[in-house]
Amino acid sequence: MEALIALSIGVLTACGVYLALRGRTFPMVLGLTFLSYAVNLFLFSMGRLGIGQPPVIRAAATAYADPVPQALVLTAIVIGFAMTAFVIVLALKARAELGNDHVDGLDES
């Protein structure tokens, strides 16, 4: 299972990096979204994987997942959304002011 997660993180990162290297704003935003998936999963996996051990205190529980990475990732997801929103609005603003959606604001076409 660990291999599967590591592979998924790797694929998400690779896709994110490739899209982030594109020259237009929208793929760039998609790339950032991928990268935040990858980073969140990576951070989360720092607490190692466990099945059926949610960090909610119960009398019957024998083991709990590590709550610290979870707390970190929870806020990271929300902040990630705010960042995506900010970047995409910035892209709109750039399009309005520069007339194109190239990341450097120059359009060869």
Add this chain to the structure above:
Amino acid sequence: MNLLLAVLTPFLGAILVAWVSRFGRSHAAWAAGGVALAALVWLLPLVSAPFAGATLVQRIAWMPAAGLDLAFRLDGLGLLFAGLILGIGLLVILYARYYLSERDSMGRLYAYLLLFMGAMLGVVLSENLIQLLMFWELTSLSSFLLIAYWREREQARQGARMALAVTGAGGLALLGGILLLGEITGSYELSVVLASGDVIRAHPLYLPTLVLVLLGAFTKSAQFPFHFWLPHAMAAPTPVSAYLHSATMVKAGVFLLARLFPALSGTPEWTWLVGGVGLLTLLIGAFTALFKHDLKGLLAYSTISHLGLITLLFGIGTPLAAVAGVFHIINHAIFKASLFMAAGIIDHETGTRDMRRINGLWQFMPYTATLAMVAAAAMAGVPLVNGFLSKEMFFAEAVGMATQMRLGWLLPVAVTVAGIFAVAYSLRFVHDVFFNGQPIDLPRTPHEPPRWMKVPVEVLVLLCLLVGIFPAQTVEPILAVAAASVLQGPLPRHDLAIWHGFSPALWMSVIALVGGVLLYGARRPLYAWHARYEEYLDARLVYDALLRALLAFARGVTRLFDAGSLQRMLFLFLSFALLLGWIGWRGGAAALTGPRALLPVDGVSLLAACALIAASIAVVALHRRRFTALVLIGVVGLVVSLIFVKFSAPDLALTQLSVEVVTVVLLLLALYFLPQHTPAESHPMRRSRDAVLSLLVGGGVGALAWAVLTRPYTSMGDYFLANSVSGGGGGNVVNVILVDFRGFDTLGEITVLALAGLAIYAMLEKLRLDGPLNDAEGRAWNRDMHPAIMASFTRLLLPLALLVSLFILLRGHNQPGGGFIAGLVTAVALIMQYLANGVEWTHSRLPGNMHPIIATGLAIATLTGLGSLLLGYPFLTSTFGHLHWPLVGDFELASAMAFDLGVYLVVVGATLQILIHLGLLHGKTGDALTFGKGGLQ
């Protein structure tokens, strides 16, 4: 406490004065004077201690664990400087009231002056060296503001920039010196540093320490070769020049020399560096001053020269020389401040400062002329005025030094030459301005200034005379305690008398006086000679060239790495990250796979992972068809939340799921205004290059994840698990961490969220974008009204959805849920209304302005934290209790839940703010399409 209050009073007073100035110009002046007096009043009860020989240290614990305290110190030297700062400060405040014209903002000048006063007091009253440096930098900053007071003038801005660059760079060097001092002595407390002079002088790092500290002192005190900023700082209003550039700020440098005298002096390095620079500055300043046609320019170079004199005295380094140095600090502050004020009066009355035009003012303002002449006599070192006494001591020290070394006789000769020039330029100041024929083409007809503008000059000139005639009765006590605290030891026998008999020093004075008069007599050929070489003699040329070279170098470096291409920067950044990761990996000897037992793979997980990988690759492959890519990325997000479900993170799964919904809606809204397709513009070579890099980076991150996942570890999580119920009153440990254990972090995070919402609002406010009329295939948008079934259902669903989010919010402390998730669910429920019913329908039923909601949320979260502060606990301490509600049963109520409510409100407000305003953009675009009416099919 008093010392802290005395230093803080001007800082707080600056705000007060800026506010009071709206009621009138005199109000501002009274307020500023009141503030300076208040600072003086705080000091008064402590004055007796230094006179009794005690050093007063007051400290306020700040971070005791790190050994950082706010520590203030009052000894003789500090008291002397505090007296100069506050006393002359009061006179300058009075003077400035009449100097500034109606157009100039009174409040701004006084506010800056008080800022400077506070910073300066901080410098002279600090016990901790790091703290001293902070105030030191504050004096640089506030003097920048003061020099650039007339900000519409190019000269003022340039002068301010130059002063900041030079003194700021010196401050940086001083920081290095102080850190070294701290390393050598093991303490940043002055008491310790001053007592360990022998250790410092014997230390191998003594020379670097000395050079760095001296760089700080020399830049501040305008010593050669850093002297050039001071004349350019004369673009400041004259009260500022009188205060900063003669009496106080430039004295901070010599103050530092005096302060650290016991710790650093007494070595050949000290003598040569400090004495040499002092002597050069003394000569260059005195020489240049004679040739300045600008009244303030003459005074500026004279100040440089006198600062050089003081530096030279400390460089000579005998106890008696140190006494003379302190004495000259006092005398120079008094006569130079009055001379600047007189120059300001002349400028104010005639409208010019050019001495080639200002002549014969005696007939218009005899009273001011008399005052200025007394002060100028002090500057020249004429008997019966204060400047004479310290200059005699200085001459005597120079003679004493002559027998100490080879070619020592050069020193008395050099200082006599400087004395000759000092007499000549003082004579020029008097003769050229008040006599020498008739004024030429003055912009205004001069007459005596307003009564109160003369009072500060009168006070200072009176002091010149009192000190000059009755030194032992007036200045001796404060000089004695100040000099004793400079020396940190017994005071040498010194005799403040006007007549010492026919000593060599007296003859030097006589030569200087006679020579000065003769030199001034030969001025015309000298001016002509100087004018020929003037353009080569400006140190500013060197500064400008250096600055230009530095800027060109910086630009070159930037151009080398930043060609203005984001893609290129990202590529470089990722390549380097990869390289560093690889180097790090090569350096370690550990195996990739750790010993931890692995979980078995099951079919469903395998399927989900395949879906994730397939969808990701599909997004990349189809990314030019943007809408398709967007739908596919939704799949990826869904699988990510499934991963959270599988591996025991219910909170994360809920958050990811709801964020996924709002993200997709957001991207859809934005996509409407962007091209529907990405053009294929990258070269295939570049695409494969990028593909290789991304595979490498992905592989690296994957390998890293694998390496971590297969290794055992211990976590601080156990602490939270053990204390969650007993300490936080909740069973959901993730939520308890968020709202209780790490509540401060969360407060920061929701602030970021609120700021992002506001920033997006600001960016969208003025934005006008035209959406396309057709979709990418040329079909017109579907102009159907809102589908009836969807509209009805979402309206029915709304109360249910809100109820669910309330449930999630309330149970969040004990079960998966909480403010973040509940907020997102609420936002999704409300967004659904916009999507299904359109903006107008929803807008008429819901508040469109989200600012109050965001603000309320932040306020609730902050107030919850402050509440615990009020009860004497640290910020954001939570408390909880059990409540028995009928029907519901036992119910746990924690104060952290109020905090969670704040989180909830901020999340709802910020999310809706972003989406609604993006949606409203659709309404503004001119065509009939509005949010939800057509959407993207």
